[in-house]
Amino acid sequence: MSQRLTGKVAVVTGASKGIGAGIALHLAAEGAAVVVNDLDAEPLAETVDGINAEGGRATASRANVATWEGGDALVHQALDTYGRLDIVVNNAGILRDAMSFNITEDQWDSVLRVHLHGHMATSHAAAKHWRDQAKAGEETSGRIINTASESGLYGQAGQINYATAKAGIVSMTIVLARELKKYGVTANVVCPRALTRMTETVPGAAEYMSGPEWSPDNIAPMVAFLASDAAADVSGQVFVVFGTRIHLMQGWTLLNTLDRGEGRWTVDELIARKDELFAKSSSAVPPMGFGL
Numbered sequence: 001m002s003q004r005l006t007g008k009v010a011v012v013t014g015a016s017k018g019i020g021a022g023i024a025l026h027l028a029a030e031g032a033a034v035v036v037n038d039l040d041a042e043p044l045a046e047t048v049d050g051i052n053a054e055g056g057r058a059t060a061s062r063a064n065v066a067t068w069e070g071g072d073a074l075v076h077q078a079l080d081t082y083g084r085l086d087i088v089v090n091n092a093g094i095l096r097d098a099m100s101f102n103i104t105e106d107q108w109d110s111v112l113r114v115h116l117h118g119h120m121a122t123s124h125a126a127a128k129h130w131r132d133q134a135k136a137g138e139e140t141s142g143r144i145i146n147t148a149s150e151s152g153l154y155g156q157a158g159q160i161n162y163a164t165a166k167a168g169i170v171s172m173t174i175v176l177a178r179e180l181k182k183y184g185v186t187a188n189v190v191c192p193r194a195l196t197r198m199t200e201t202v203p204g205a206a207e208y209m210s211g212p213e214w215s216p217d218n219i220a221p222m223v224a225f226l227a228s229d230a231a232a233d234v235s236g237q238v239f240v241v242f243g244t245r246i247h248l249m250q251g252w253t254l255l256n257t258l259d260r261g262e263g264r265w266t267v268d269e270l271i272a273r274k275d276e277l278f279a280k281s282s283s284a285v286p287p288m289g290f291g292l
Contacts, residue, residue, distance in 0.1 A: 002030065004031065005228060009035075009087070010035070010227065011087070013038070018216045019219050019220075020092070022219060024058065029054070034057070036051070039064065066113045066114045071118070071123075072125040074125070075122060085129060090146045094111060097158050098158070112161060112165050115168075119169050130185050131183055139184070140184040146173045146190070150240060151166055152166025153170070154286070154288045169189065188239070193240065195216065213242065218243055256277060258273055258276060
């Protein structure tokens with residue numbers, strides 16, 4: 001392997017199994033020392049042992065990154081153990097699928113806590129560290145890679161909590177990219193399409209998501225690329241990764257404009273010009289976009 005991450009230190013959350021474990025193993029194979037984070041102790045130990053058995057460097061963290069205390073502990077574990085921090089991969093997540101009319105407060109809060117709070121907790125701690133480094137005159141080149149989902153891009157019915165959290169992660173990442181650019185830090189989003197512990201709980205998913213294109217290990221090379229020096233100019237970007245395909249996504253774009261010229265619109269005027277407003281697009285609920 002190319003060993004493009006030799007000398008770098010990474011933290012990966014939600015990394016005991018599936019996509020996260022694949023990312024941790026791949027970063028280690030590329031030469032990075034990895035702090036592997038998860039709350040699930042047994043598979044976490046297996047992932048760490050697997051990296052070390054292959055000659056890599058890894059240590060386990062069971063910090064709860066759904067809290068800022070846990071995010072801070074994870075970042076400082078990397079600094080205390082390996083003396084530096086270069087890469088943050090936020091991958092921890094859960095599913096509590098429900099419709100808007102029957103979701104419980106706990107289902108809503110728990111998903112936002114793990115996904116949205118969890119991504120921000122580690123990003124906040126890492127951003128503070130890299131900013132302090134830069135202000136002290138040290139060279140910085142941090143990488144944040146956040147895991148989102150097409151559910152957050154298109155709004156999957158039955159996942160109002162998950163889609164909201166993932167959409168928030170996309171916006172959060174773009175803000176991180178803007179704010180941390182002057183410190184040499186990039187921030188990007190990867191939306192994986194793969195069979196994982198989360199997706200296999202969805203009825204029918206295991207049968208539908210069969211075959212090598214759905215392997216969670218397909219995601220890791222893209223993450224390693226974004227973590228490398230070769231991607232120093234890539235920031236604030238959103239990618240969907242599925243099998244052999246990598247889709248570069250773009251957020252809200254201007255489709256059309258109505259300009260009254262002066263004064264304030266009236267409802268009657270808006271009704272009269274409704275077709276003009278939607279001349280280039282449908283006024284119906286947007287399509288899911290899963291056919292990419």
